[in-house]
Amino acid sequence: MNHITVTSPLLPALEEFNRVLQEIWDSKWITNNGSFHKRLEAALCEYLKVPYISLFTNGTLPLLTALQALRITGEVITTPYSFVATTHSIWWNNCKPVFVDIDPATGNIDPDKIEAAITPKTSAIMPVHVYGKPCDTKRIQEIADKYGLKVIYDAAHAFGVEVNGESVLNAGDLSTLSFHATKVFNTIEGGAMVMHDAETKKRIDYLKNFGFAGETEVVGPGINSKMDEVRSAYGLLNLKQVDAAIEARHQVAIKYREALRDVPGITFFDDMPGVRHNYSYFPIFVDAEVYGMTRDELYFKMKENGVLGRRYFYPLISSFSTYRGLPSAAPENLPQAHKMADRVICLPMHHTLSDEDVSRVLDCIIG
Numbered sequence: 001m002n003h004i005t006v007t008s009p010l011l012p013a014l015e016e017f018n019r020v021l022q023e024i025w026d027s028k029w030i031t032n033n034g035s036f037h038k039r040l041e042a043a044l045c046e047y048l049k050v051p052y053i054s055l056f057t058n059g060t061l062p063l064l065t066a067l068q069a070l071r072i073t074g075e076v077i078t079t080p081y082s083f084v085a086t087t088h089s090i091w092w093n094n095c096k097p098v099f100v101d102i103d104p105a106t107g108n109i110d111p112d113k114i115e116a117a118i119t120p121k122t123s124a125i126m127p128v129h130v131y132g133k134p135c136d137t138k139r140i141q142e143i144a145d146k147y148g149l150k151v152i153y154d155a156a157h158a159f160g161v162e163v164n165g166e167s168v169l170n171a172g173d174l175s176t177l178s179f180h181a182t183k184v185f186n187t188i189e190g191g192a193m194v195m196h197d198a199e200t201k202k203r204i205d206y207l208k209n210f211g212f213a214g215e216t217e218v219v220g221p222g223i224n225s226k227m228d229e230v231r232s233a234y235g236l237l238n239l240k241q242v243d244a245a246i247e248a249r250h251q252v253a254i255k256y257r258e259a260l261r262d263v264p265g266i267t268f269f270d271d272m273p274g275v276r277h278n279y280s281y282f283p284i285f286v287d288a289e290v291y292g293m294t295r296d297e298l299y300f301k302m303k304e305n306g307v308l309g310r311r312y313f314y315p316l317i318s319s320f321s322t323y324r325g326l327p328s329a330a331p332e333n334l335p336q337a338h339k340m341a342d343r344v345i346c347l348p349m350h351h352t353l354s355d356e357d358v359s360r361v362l363d364c365i366i367g
C-alpha cells in the first residue's frame with residue numbers, strides 16, 4: 001500500500017533545472033546577491049504584489065531578523081496556534097512571548113483579546129495567518145497604532161494570499177515567508193521578508209549579510225541568511241508553475257468540502273469572501289461526541305490505512321517545555337486554542353493528489 005502524505009514538494013522539471021545549473025556553473029557566481037537572486041526577488045515582487053522583498057535562507061531567520069531590525073524588546077504578543085518557529089524567534093531575541101487566545105472562526109489571534117494582554121513592556125505583536133487564512137489586519141493595526149506597537153506577521157502560510165485584490169503581505173510593519181519544501185511555494189529551504197520601503201530593504205539586506213554595508217563597513221550585528229544562486233534559480237522555475245499547483249489544491253479542497261459537508265462531527269473552513277486563498281492546508285476538526293470517534297482515533301485509523309494526515313498545530317506552542325511556565329501559557333488563558341489543537345487533523349493537500357487518493361482519504365473519514 002502506498003502512503004498518501006500530507007504534502008508533496010512542488011518540483012521544477014529536472015531538464016529545466018539542469019539548464020539553469022549550467023548557467024550558474026558557467027557564471028561561477030554561486031551566492032551573494034547574484035543574478036538569479038536578483039531575478040527571483042523581482043519576480044516575487046510582481047507575483048506577490050509587494051513593493052520590496054528580501055530573500056532568506058529559510059523562513060525562521062527572517063522572523064529573527066525582523067525583530068532585530070525593529071529593535072523589539074520586552075514583551076511580544078503572539079499566538080500559541082502556530083508552528084513553533086514563531087515563538088522561538090521571540091525567545092531568540094531575548095523577548096518574552098505573551099500568548100493570546102485565537103478566534104475559533106479563523107484559527108488566528110483574536111483581536112478582541114489583544115488589548116488585555118498589553119503591558120508597558122509590550123513592544124510588538126506577532127500574529128500568524130494560520131493555514132493562509134488572513135488575520136484581521138485592520139483591527140490589529142488599529143490596536144498597534146493606539147499603543148505604539150510594531151506588527152510583524154509570520155506569513156509563512158500566506159504565499160499569494162490576497163484580500164480584495166491586495167496582498168496580505170503588505171499588512172503590518174514587516175511580513176515573513178517560508179519557502180520550505182512543505183510549503184505552497186518552495187526553494188527546498190528558503191524564505192523571505194516583505195517590507196514597505198527601499199530604506200528598510202537596504203537595512204534588511206545588510207542584516208542578512210553580517211551587517212556589511214560595503215567592503216569595509218559593518219553597520220550592525222548582522223547574521224548570515226543569504227539565499228544562494230542554485231535555490232534562487234530553482235525558485236524562479238517553481239514560480240512559473242505555482243498558480244497551477246494552487247489551482248490543483250483548490251480542486252482537492254472542493255472535493256473534500258463536498259464530501260465532508262454533511263458528516264456530523266466534522267467541520268472545516270470555507271473560503272472567505274474577497275480572499276484569494278492558496279489552499280496550503282486542509283484542516284478538519286473532529287467533535288468526538290458527535291462524530292463517535294476521537295481525533296486521535298481517526299488520526300491513527302487514517303495512518304493504518306496509509307493516509308498520513310498531520311495534527312497541525314498540536315500540541316500548542318504554549319504547551320512545550322520552554323514556554324509552558326509562562327503566565328500567558330496557562331490553558332485557562334487559551335481555551336479556544338486548546339480546543340482547536342485537540343480536534344485538528346490536516347488532511348493530505350498537495351498538487352499531485354489524484355481522485356483515487358482523495359477517495360482513499362475520504363473513505364477513512366466517512367467509511
Ligand SMILES: *Cc1c(COP(=O)(O)O)cnc(C)c1O
Pocket residue numbers: 058059060061082083085086128154156157178179180189190191
Ligand atoms: C514553516 C514555518 C516557519 C518556518 O519556516 P522554515 O522555512 O521551516 O524555517 C515559520 N512559521 C510558520 C508558521 C511555519 O509554518
